[in-house]
Structure formats: C-alpha cells, structure tokens
Amino acid sequence: MENRSVVKRLSFLWQGLDPSLAIILLCLVVVGNITFLSASSGTVVSWVEQSRNLATALIIMWVTSRIPIKWLEKISLWVYLVGVALLVAVAIFGLIKKGARRWLNIGVVIQPSEIMKIAMPMMLAWYFHKKDGMVKLQDFFVAFCLLLLPIFLIARQPDLGTAILVFAAGFYVILFAGFPWKFVLPFAVIALLGIVLIVIFGDAICAKGVTWPLLKSYQQHRVCTLLDPSSDPLGKGFHTLQSMIAIGSGGLFGKGWMKGTQTHLEFIPEKHTDFIFAVYSEEFGLFGNLVLIILFFLLIQRGLQIAASAPNLYSRLLGGSVTLIFFTYAFVNMAMVSGLLPVVGVPLPFISYGGTALTTLGFGVGILMSINRGRRLIQT
C-alpha cells in the first residue's frame, strides 16, 4: 500500500513519456555507452563527461516533453529570427577556428548553426500551419526563401555538413506540407545523374589541376577521396580506409567488446566522436549492426507514427521532420563511416561523443513526446 502511493505520487515523472520511444531510446543509450567505454578505452574522464552529456540530454528531453506543443508553436517565429540574427552575428563577429567562422563568444562559445537544426523545422511548420487549408504554390516559394537564407549563411562559414542537415530538416517540412512531386523529381533525377557521372568519370575529373566550379578545393578533395580512398592514404582517405578495414574485419559477430584491434591500435581517428560506429561494428559485427539498424528503424517508425496521429498540422510537420532528421543523422553517419558517403561531420545519434549534438537530439525526442502527450490529452 505504502509503495503504491509513492509510485502514484511520483507518476507525474513519467506520465506522458511515450513508453515505446523511451524504451528504444534507452536501448540506444545503453549500446552507445557500452561502445563509448570501449572507444575511450580506459580514459575515465571523457566517459564521465559523456555520461554527464547524456544525463543532460535526457533532462532536456524530459523538460521538453512537458512543454505543451502550443507553446513551441508560439515561439517558433522568434526562435527562427533569433537563430538567423545569431548567424548574421557569426558572419560579422564570429570566432575563426581551422579557417572556418562558425562560433560566437557570448560569454560561452556557441555554434548558432546548431540552433537552426530545430529552429528551421519549427519555423516552416509554423508557417504552413498558418496557411493551413489554403496552401498555394507561392507559399512553397516563400518557404524555400525562409529555408535558403540560413542555409546560405551556414554554407559560407563554411560548414557544408551542417548546411546539408539544416536544409534537410526544412525540406522535410516542405515535403510533408505537400510540395508537388513534379518539382522534386527533376532535381532528384539530375542529382542521381550527377552521381553516376562522377562515379564513371571520377578519374578524369579528379586528375591533378582540375578545379571544379562552385566547390572549394577541400570539398572537391573529399568527393575524390570518396571515389578512391586509397588515392590519399595518409590524408583525407586515411580514416575511410581504416574504418572500412575495421568494419570489414568485424565479420558476422565481431571481435568482441573491447577487442577491436583496429580501433584499439589507434588506426581509427575521431573514434569516439564521428567514427564511433567503426568501433561498434568491429566489435559486434554484422549482427550488432543489424540490432542498431533495427533500433533506429523502430525509433523512426514510432516517430512517424506519432507525427501521423498528431492533432494539428504544426505538430505533424514538426514531428515528421524531427523524426526524419534522426534518420538522416544515423544514415549519413553510418554511410560515411562505411565509405558510402563523403566524410561530413555528422555524429551517430545517442552514441557519438559530444554535448551539443546530444542536446539537440534530446530536444528533438522531447518534442515528439510532447506531441504524443498533446494527442492523448485531447483524446481524454
């Protein structure tokens, strides 16, 4: 009796937390933490730090899940405007590190492009929600303008990786809002053709002295090393080659936890951040990868389900976009580590080390939970 009343009194803590989302998340976090222990092999400090980052992300998730989705809707425009203002500030006063101007010192150093990953879908969802029921073609034009302004600012920092992710986040909203397929398909076909051409004529266009229009030399270099990682074994191709060896040598069931020779012999750079998947894959093999893929699929499936049954357009668009962003992170990361995509700095959700990305992710899951809670509150 006594116990039950305590449970009852504490029940507000998990009320509204979607159980299936929470369980999937928990599994991912456990997998991530175990892998991180191996990747950081013994350096206790960063493991403690990562656990602290995780705890922070979970708290943010919990807090966000309590926020009624209506409130988010109300602040969407402002979050976007502040985000854009910060990006402009970065362009003017930003700190330069490694030749890129991405950071802003406002007492603490922040990276405003990170805010846009959430602010962008919020803004566009808000915009389409306003126009609900009478979305016209020119509204999509406005939406693209709203999307491309921050993209332009981020791309010229330069930070191609983040620009692509923010673009994806916004583009998902536009697609979910009903952007006609007839406008999407031609672009898709051109992109596909481009990729095919690059693969076929890679040698010619990557020859010495050939410079590509529009792209910076390091971006060209990245594409070229993707086509042939062994062309630059000591430079940009080094880690792709090494992580492919790590994944490939993992085999069906992996070498066992903490036993990844490739990763423990320091051949994998950034092995606890962007390349942590190489550690996981080497130690747990194809079987482990399947588990991870299924976990991500369940996460996305549940997210899309929540979005589909959300009560209003704002929540639907936001929920759908946030879910697909998780997918984009996971897919791009695993594809890049296994040599399918060029190396862009994208972490593996809930597994890679890093406070900022985890915070953004925690916020994203919180939004999904809040959307889900909103639905249930309306039903009852």
Added chain:
Amino acid sequence: MARQNDSYSSLETFQSRIQIALWFVMICLFILFFRFFWLQVVKHTKYSTASESNRIAIITTQSQRGLIIDRNGIVIARNFPSYSLEITPAGVNQPIEELVTSLNTVIKISNKDRQNFYRSLQGAKKTESIALRNFLNDEEVARFMSRRYAFPGVEVQVRYFREYPYQELGAHLIGYTGRVSQKDREKLLAELEESSDETNSDELRPIKIKGIQQVGKIGLEQSYEKELRGTLGYSQVEITAGGRVVRNLSSTAPIAGSNLSLAVDIKLQYLMEHLYSKRRGAAVVIEVSTGDVLAFVSMPTYNPNAFIDGIDADLWKKLNDSPEKPLFNRPLRGTYPPGSTFKPFMALAALEGKFRTPEQGISDPGYFKFGNTTFRDDAVNGHGFVNMRQSIAVSCDTYYYILARDMGINAISAFMKDLGFGQISGIDINGEVRGILPSKEWKKAYYSDPSKQAWGEGDTISIGIGQGYNSYTILQLAQATAIIANQGVVMRPHLVKMIEDPITHQKSLTVPSETTRLNIKKENLAVITDGMIGVNQSGTGRVPFAGVKYPVAGKTGTAQVFSLGGKQYNAGAISEFKRDHALYIAFAPADKPKYALALVVENAGFGATAAAPIARQTLDYLMLNTWPEGVPAWKTAP
C-alpha cells in the same frame, strides 16, 4: 479544437507522405545493411587480413633541429646522435612494469628514467615509441642487441639530442630543450589548429606532433621553437601484430629546422661572463645603429646540458633553492632602481622640456630640504656650484632633487616612457618584464589601500636620482642608452639577426626595418654626451677609465636596495644581499657611437669601483680588440 482548423486534404497528403517517408527510410536502411553485409561477409577475408597481419601505421621521422650560430659563425647549439632504448607499447606482450624490471638486468635504468618514461606513457598512443633510456653507450647497445629476441616491442633507436658546446656560456639567452610534456603537446596541437594549412586534417594533426620528442623550454630555444623545429617526416608502414615494421609504403622526408644566426658575439659574451667572475649581475651590449644585442649577460649561470634528458631532481633543487638564483634571467626579468645612471636621461628631459638650460646651475650645500625631509647628497659638504654638465660628471644628487621637484612626475614619466623605461622592449625572447615607470596612474593602480594611492610631491624627489619607485630591467637601461647614442632613433633590440633556410640556405633578416625616431634636439644630446664624457675624464668614472684611448661617454650608478633610514652606510655591517647595486651605462665612441651598454653588479657597492671596470674592459675589447689579463683566452669548442 485544433482539428477544426485542419483541412481534410492536407491531412490526407500528410499521411500519404508519411507512408512514402517510411518506405524511403526502409530502402536506405536496407542499402546500409547491404553495405555492411558486403564489407563484413563478402569482403570479410580481405579486410580481416588487412587488419590482422598488415596493420598500417604511421611512424614519424625526427627533423634535425636548426643550429644556433653566433654573429661570427661559431655554433653554440648543435645536435648529436645518440642511442635510445625505446618501447612501443603495442608490441609488448607482458605488463610494462615487468618488462622494465627485466630490461633493467640488461641495461641500467635509473629511477629518473622510469619516472620520465611513465610520464611520457600517459596519454601516448600505443603505436608510439617511447624512450626508456637515452644515451646508451656502445657496450650497452651490444648487450641489448644480443638479447633483443627476448624483448618484443623494445628497440634501440638513434635519436638526435641538443648539445651546448660552451656549457654555461650564454645559457640564459640560448635556453634549452627538454622532453616534450603533456602541456607542450597541447600547445603544439593548438598551434597546428591555428594554422590554416589545408594538410592539417584532424587525423593528421596528432600524428604530426607525436614524433616531437624535444621542444625548446626557455630562451631562444623556446622563442624560436617553430623555426628551429622544422617539419617531421612521416611514413606509412605495415606493422605486424607485434608492432614491428614489415615494410615501408610511402614516406615524406622530414624538413630540417632553420638555423638561427644571432646578433650576439659569443666571444664578447664569454669575456663579459668572465669579468663578472663570481659576482651576480646583468649586462646588455647593443650595437646602436642596428639594435643588435651583442652580449646578454646574466650571472651566475647554469649548464643547460643538464636539462636535455630531464634534469636530475637534486641538481634542480640545488639550482632552484640557491640564493644566487642562477636560473633567473636577470637582464630580461630582473628589475633594479637605475640609481645615478638615470641622471643623464633626467638632464635630457629637462632640456627638452625647457626646464633648464645647460648653463643654469645650483649651489649644492650637500643636501636638499623638502618639507620635513632632508634628501642627502653623497658629498657631505656638497659639490659647490654645478651646472648641468658638471651635475652629470660628478653625479650631484642635489641638482636632480631640485630638478625633479621642478619638473614634476608627469613630465618625467612622459619623457622616460618614450625612452622605453618601464616598457616592453620587444626583444625576441619570451618572458620580458615591464618594471615600473612611476607615475600618478601607476601608483593609484598599484596600491589597493586608498591612503597610499595619492602621489606625494616627496615621491618625485627621489625619482630624480633614479631611486624611489623606479625599477627597470638592464635591457631597458641599455636600450635607453642606445637610443640617446643613436640620436633618438629607436631600434628594437634583438638577439637573432637572421634565419637561414635549411634547404635553400637563403638567409632572411629578422631585424625589424621599422624604426621610431624620437624628436630630440641634437644640441641637447650633445650636452648630455658632454656631461657623460666628463664622467670618465674628471668625474666619478675617471679612475676606471684612466688613460682610455677612445672617446667614451658613461655614467656610474649606485642603487640603494635597502633603505638606511638616514643612517650611515656601512657595507660590512649589513647582510650581503642588502648592499647597494653597482651600475654603469656607457656608449662609445662618444663622437660617433657604435656600442651602448648597461650593466649591474648586484650588491657590489659603488658603481665606479665595481661596475665601471667591467664596462672599461668590455669597451677596450670592442674598440681596440685588447683582451684583458686574467681572462683565459677564447677557445672554439671542437
């Protein structure tokens, strides 16, 4: 309520798109899974071979550190090859502690070696080779090689170490290198991160610095670390599971560091260090037209060779605890009241500010009363009538007490600032201190107690004779002397004159081309020079400079370290470290100045008796090439 706003068609569109998205996700994930299947099942054998038997590692090749050469081509810092016993943790098949213990039975490994090794081991990569012991002799190498099979992961390697052939000579200016510490590594990483070199990818950066074993810790070795170090070479090699190199795949040759050609004349430095014999002090000699620092003396000194492989704890304690402070870089970091050497600058300030004419004089009774305080002159009964020239020559305190009062602190500090007093000279060695140029603002900022913050007029009086709050480095004093010798043209003092590219052998001047010209009247400088010539002809410097064969301008100084509170000075009765400092500044030849110098002999008493003789012998060598008796002849090291 929200539902009412929804149009049915948008909901329908949305749900169909959710379906499409789910399909898209599934297809992508399937592609991923297929990729993993391809790598982990189809190509598994290939990659597992690559991973198991042929691990690719990157090993670095040391670059030769640049030489440090004096202005006449004498090498004062060089490299010598030596055998090191090194461990690559990845190749070791037993606990490292046990390995070290069993190695000790073959080659003696001291506690210091062990400590250094374990310190380097922390945070090091497993494929990195770490020195356990350096400087093996041939016998030790032979003994290890015969038992090498028993120690997988252990190798004898040739490493280059720094060597200072002249031992203590010029130790403070050259500095030394030492084993790279964790802090050094972080600094090196940050330095690479700052550089916009496109080849500095995130994964190459740690590799680029991991092979750096020795870095400059202090002195020129530290200040010119980047130039001296060069660029490491690196090769991609295949190593066995045991960590041994199987085959070289590709390599980039190291680029040797640049050589530094100094402005310093090491032979002059040698002479001056000998002239100090056992005394403490600092001296700086500057070539006035260029700002070349010809000698940079800090006495006593220490042997930088002791630091190369990590200094031994006892010696470190001894050096560190010595009251003589041999590790202290005196010309760069020691500040002293300039004493009477300040007077020529005061006189110049008075002329430039039109507070005095050269002929204006005072009748000196031997003291100056200001309020209730009596400021005394060295000459108890006074110097009689003195004009400006005489005031410099005989070092009349009373003249400057009155002058300081008439000028006021604002005019004094404004003028002295231009001459570099209390300012960073910008010499090319890290760690320079400012000293104190007294001013109202300085005092206010210095004292936290408000009752002490206000500038009293009495404070100004002793400023006039280079006492009171005045506190400058000998470098600043030499620089100020060089500026007046150079007719007001300011040349930044520098120890390094040229940097020589190791490949092209092209030498580039590091000497700053930009100069500042102070607006000082020639006729005013002539008055000061006259007074300073008088010092050595008939004034306080006449004894040490008796019979001098070239025109020389100088000024003696005796700086109180310890306030006597009006009591009679008795050197024997107070402890040695509280005795007065002896100072001297000079430039020669006085008519067309080539050299300027400033020096202090700590706690040695009168400037005329302790400091001026060193200046005389130094200048005799520079001007006439006469080598003083009693100083052993210079011998170039083999």
